[in-house]
Amino acid sequence: MSAFVKAARFVGDLDDEFYADELQRDAWNEASAVGFQSLLWIGLITGAVLPWAAGVTGAWVALGIFVALTSVSFVVLAYSRARGIDMYTSQEFRRARIAFAGVLTVLTGCGSMVRLLAHYGDGDLGPVAFGAAIGAPLGLAVAVVGIKMHQRRQRRIERAAEVAEQQAFDSDE
Structure with missing residues (x-):
């Protein structure tokens, strides 16, 4: 745990x-x-x-x-x-x-x-533009990392399910 x-x-x-x-x-x-x-x-x-x-x-x-x-x-x-x-x-x-x-x-x-x-x-929108110039790419990078982590987790789950299915199939034979 x-x-x-x-x-x-x-x-x-x-x-x-x-x-x-x-x-x-x-x-x-x-x-x-x-x-x-x-x-x-x-x-x-x-x-x-x-x-x-x-x-x-x-x-x-x-x-x-x-x-x-x-x-x-x-x-x-x-x-x-x-x-x-x-x-x-x-x-x-x-x-x-x-x-x-x-x-x-x-x-x-x-x-x-x-x-x-x-x-x-x-x-004065200068500070807002500065914040957006930093925040937008940072937010995009976090989103990309989150999506990649999610996709990796999904592949791991799918592989585990395939292995379990194959093991169940092998034990039935």
């Missing part, structure tokens, strides 16, 4: 005797999923509204909410991947709820950027 999984098990208190009962564990896992999704939706909606409703302070709070939600989401994805579940291969991402979440995320980012530029920018 990796250090990450051990730490996550500690944070989630997953070794508590409560989890020994299968029904309790399933109900708690579903309740946790509902709570996590509720937190995401509340955060996304709040983040999209705050820059417009609460000015500069709201824009900073919206960015903080976005960073917190993104961090928690990555922990959830990393833990599930460490346990053998890859959301990118087991879920259809072309759904209305995901598109809506994407729109809220863009609204959070754009609303915060517009509000903060209007307040701090003094019409």
Whole structure:
């Protein structure tokens, strides 16, 4: 068990005797999923509204909410991947709820950027252009690395499935 999984098990208190009962564990896992999704939706909606409703302070709070939600989401994805579940291969991402979440995320980012530029920018877009010149290639590089890692993981899973299938076939003969 990796250090990450051990730490996550500690944070989630997953070794508590409560989890020994299968029904309790399933109900708690579903309740946790509902709570996590509720937190995401509340955060996304709040983040999209705050820059417009609460000015500069709201824009900073919206960015903080976005960073917190993104961090928690990555922990959830990393833990599930460490346990053998890859959301990118087991879920259809072309759904209305995901598109809506994407729109809220863009609204959070754009609303915060517009509000903060209007307040701090003094019409000078030089720092923004500099940030974009650094951030865009960096973001692209991270995306490419992420895609390559995902493809490598997929090939590894497919190879393992082929080996298991071949072994099952060989043992039947």
